[in-house]
Amino acid sequence: MSESKEKNEMDESRSGGIQVIARACSVMRVLGSHPRGLSLGAIAQEVGLARSTVQRIVSALESESMVEPIRPGSGFRLGPALAQLIHQTHTDIISIARKSLEEMSEQLNESVTLSCISGQQTNVIDRVIAERELRVVFPMGRSMPMHATADGKALLSTLSDEQILEVLGQSPEKLTDSTHGIQSLLEEMEQIRQSGFAIDNQEHTVGISACSILIPTFMGPHAVAVVAPTSRFEMRANEFRQALEACKASISKLAGEY
Incomplete structure (x- = not known):
């Protein structure tokens, strides 16, 4: 040849x-x-x-x-192999954040999650599940819609309005009666960008609510969320927010900002 x-x-x-x-x-x-x-x-x-x-x-x-x-x-x-690859990619941030997540979960007696952006979705890369009868068990590695979850909205706030429209389109899926439409979501983004704090009040699943805080790190933006039954969330929202702010401060000391 x-x-x-x-x-x-x-x-x-x-x-x-x-x-x-x-x-x-x-x-x-x-x-x-x-x-x-x-x-x-x-x-x-x-x-x-x-x-x-x-x-x-x-x-x-x-x-x-x-x-x-x-x-x-x-x-x-x-499939699960993709979640495993994502998990391995974020091993450093997981090891850094794990102690803070465990301490916050124990303090609040609620489930907490650590998330990142994965394509056009939010991916939970670590979690601590509360040990109590009525609790939220959040699936590891599962991709979740960014527009209808607290951690997703916190991460979405790192994008411009134009980028958000490219990701979500004009009509993001309405999962419950509380899910925001695109205009309402873009208006909410302004507040989230200023505070770094987002809430999901039964926007993804009826009966479950969450609050999340954005944590910029040298490995990119991440979000920590407290996820609880809505009945408890409504009574403890301020307490959850204070705990998230303390958790962010703890993780930021080690992870820095990107």
Whole structure:
């Protein structure tokens, strides 16, 4: 085989490999923006590829646990391996924040979370679950909508209004009667940017509320949240806020600002 022909074949192989990676990334981004999952047909429509091509890509990603089936025949969502990679990426901030999270959870006797931005969603990278009968057990590694969660809104406030519109569009999904529309959310962003503090009053799940504080670090923006049944949240909101401010001060001493 001539040197020129061998080089051409290598270039074609490299180009094909890059295309496969790009397509796989497109599939994962689409699933990231639809945490409840999508069918193969819906994924294909979103990424503009043939269903058979998407099926091959999804099968390869599923074998690596990067995506997982929701139920047989019900579509796919992002898998646990992605959450593990995110967790490993943020190991330093987790080790820095862990003691502060544990102390705040013990002080309040409520569940607390540490989150970061993951694509167009919020991802919980660490949590401490309260040891009491009525509590909120927050899923680790699960992508959550930024517009309807306290930590998501705190993180969303680091973006400009134009960037928020690019991420959410004009009509973010209404999850409960309390979920904000885009105009109301943008107005709320002004207050959050000034205070660094956000509230989710049953905007994601009826009966569950949360408050969160933004923590800029040298590893990027993170958010700590207290998540509780709404019945307790309404009585203790000021107490939660004071605890979050103390937690931020504790973490900032070690994590610095980015």
